[in-house]
Amino acid sequence: MNGRTDSGADAVVVTGVSVVAPGGLGTEEYWKSVLTGRSGIGELTRFDVTRYPARLAGQIRDFEAADHLPSRLLPQTDVSTRYALAAAAWALADAGVAAGTLPDYDMGVVTSTSQGGFEFTHREFNKLWSKGPQHVSVYESFAWFYAVNTGQISIRHGMRGPSAALVAEQAGGLDAVGHARRTVRRGTRLVLSGGVDSAFDPWGWVAQSASGRVTTATDPERAYLPFDTAASGHVPAEGGAILVVEDAGSARLRGAERIYGTLAGYASTFDPRPGSGRPPGLRRTAELALADAGLAPGDVDVVFADAAGVPELDRAEAAAISGLFGPNAVPVTAPKSVTGRMYAGGGPADLVAALLAVRDSVVPATAHTTSVPAGYGIDLVLGEPRALPVRAALVLARGRWGFNSAVVVTGPTR
Amino acid sequence: MAHIQIDDLRRILVACAGEDDGIDLSGDILDTSFGDLGYDSLALMETAARIERDYGVALADDVIADARTPRDLLDLVNRAVPADAR
Structure with missing residues (x-):
């Protein structure tokens, strides 16, 4: 090894x-x-x-x-x-x-x-x-x-x-x-x-x-x-x-009983200083993670969003997702809507949700959210879980003070 | 003079640092090493702090470190002069 x-x-x-x-x-x-x-x-x-x-x-x-x-x-x-x-x-x-x-x-x-x-x-x-x-x-x-x-x-x-x-x-x-x-x-x-x-x-x-x-x-x-x-x-x-x-x-x-999936890609970036005029790093983080995984945006079946719940931050994340994937081109969800934000626990919980989405071919809905501004250009899964084959999922997270991270998971058979 | 007995020490050890699931503290443990009882140096420092509060006997950290068994620790405490009697 x-x-x-x-x-x-x-x-x-x-x-x-x-x-x-x-x-x-x-x-x-x-x-x-x-x-x-x-x-x-x-x-x-x-x-x-x-x-x-x-x-x-x-x-x-x-x-x-x-x-x-x-x-x-x-x-x-x-x-x-x-x-x-x-x-x-x-x-x-x-x-x-x-x-x-x-x-x-x-x-x-x-x-x-x-x-x-x-x-x-x-x-x-x-x-x-x-x-x-x-x-x-x-x-x-x-x-x-x-x-x-x-x-x-x-x-x-x-x-x-x-x-x-x-x-x-x-x-x-x-x-x-x-x-x-x-x-x-x-x-x-x-x-x-x-x-x-x-x-x-x-x-x-x-x-x-x-x-x-x-x-x-x-x-x-x-x-x-x-x-x-x-x-x-x-x-x-x-x-x-x-x-x-x-x-x-x-x-x-060692004869592991099961493989939930592969950690296919990972990237992290740091936002430019406030007032620099340069865009936040989230989109670039997603691009780098996909490149690390050797995948194109079209290969991704679902995005687990950071989902700050703050209008300005939601708008920025929506822009990053719709900019990278195209408007309404990929299902987006935020299962943390039923838990609240667990900070360092949030990303790993989303990763587990993504791996279970792969296992069960279903994308959980974003609870409680009902009305997404059309200008966001994201296909947020609302109301009921959506049944669909999930071969690759992108998980996003942002930390206060400029941290951006993304992980790509793929199904075990990919 | 403080007088602390093995049952007092047992109670304090468990309160300060819990007890190892695989070890029976109720038996004759006077001469069993703290290591074998599942208590490390931090557990002993915590125990000594509690003894100081309950019995008025202050033991320096390096003195506590020399106590290898419950008998050692009991002897140290029972021989020491309480701080308020100095």
């Missing part, structure tokens, strides 16, 4: 997936919620939000950490890390990978989180201010940290291969998967990858609201409306997804 370069490498495939999302714990529950439009959006209940301008969240309500994690890990983990650890274990089980399946140095971990361990840190800061430094948990030293999910997963599953953590707000999850693909191409047989986020303590909530992109709508059905004429911002969410990214030859060698 050593000495291989990026060019001419074997395919990098996905052999296991798992999602922890509002309204859907586990891959199939998530997929069901996306296909039926069962929304996980409601009033945030982690603390009293009645006096905050934004009150709706995509909150996970059915996750009992003690049911999924050993008690050793509970005192030292933020809720976001608990999601990451649970999802990692489920993804490995889905892929049929157990301890000893592969040598520990042949397995790496590459994850993304945009917010780190907010709730844990808020609790410890509270102790610091009210009781003094000797009351602060020693685990605060790493529980807040962006790399903690990669580290905890690596330790728990004995995955000692090349590992990393990437931070790029909502684009970071796709960047992690892109880097996982790169890591496999450099010779690591298997990399667990994806992203999660959660910041539903008052401090984290205010930090998210400060972006100015969070909706203050109060009706869960009319709050996060990507590409709608009534779009008013996004609903913050928690959760994410973890994928088992593997060298195709290695997967065959």
Whole structure:
């Protein structure tokens, strides 16, 4: 496996997936919620939000950490890390990978989180201010940290291969998967990858609201409306997804039970500075990802949009998509409309949705959105899921402050 | 003088760092190494911080690092002079 370069490498495939999302714990529950439009959006209940301008969240309500994690890990983990650890274990089980399946140095971990361990840190800061430094948990030293999910997963599953953590707000999850693909191409047989986020303590909530992109709508059905004429911002969410990214030859060698699809292309760009007059980088990102996959726009069966839910950003994304594919030329969807934006978890969850769209030949609808401006020139799937063969899907993500990322997945038989 | 017993330490260890699923803490663990009990150096630091709060005994980090077993740690705490008695 050593000495291989990026060019001419074997395919990098996905052999296991798992999602922890509002309204859907586990891959199939998530997929069901996306296909039926069962929304996980409601009033945030982690603390009293009645006096905050934004009150709706995509909150996970059915996750009992003690049911999924050993008690050793509970005192030292933020809720976001608990999601990451649970999802990692489920993804490995889905892929049929157990301890000893592969040598520990042949397995790496590459994850993304945009917010780190907010709730844990808020609790410890509270102790610091009210009781003094000797009351602060020693685990605060790493529980807040962006790399903690990669580290905890690596330790728990004995995955000692090349590992990393990437931070790029909502684009970071796709960047992690892109880097996982790169890591496999450099010779690591298997990399667990994806992203999660959660910041539903008052401090984290205010930090998210400060972006100015969070909706203050109060009706869960009319709050996060990507590409709608009534779009008013996004609903913050928690959760994410973890994928088992593997060298195709290695997967065959160990007798992997299934291959969801191939990570055929990846690219990322950074927007020009504000006021430069140059266009944002999203379209170029999509073009680069397609070129990396060796595909033309006409080969793509569906686009999973970033779907900011902010009119100006929706318009820019619609322009990028219709500019690249032609007006109304490709179905576009945003399954995150039932979860809210999971930040680093959003891109990986969309990747799982794209792979399941390939598996089931169906494109989920964008829930709640009803009225797309004709000038957007995009064929947004609305109302009901659309049955169609999906051989290739483009997944887009944008992170605040200029990050753009795109991943192309193709079906296993392509 | 503080007096801490093995049952107190068991309770504090579990509260601070949980317990390893494969290890029975209720048995005779006085001379079992913390490593074998599933507790690393951070778990011991967290435990020492809790002992300081509950028993008024402050142990320096490098002193805690020398405690290899529950008996070592109990001896350290029980021999130490509480901070408020100095």
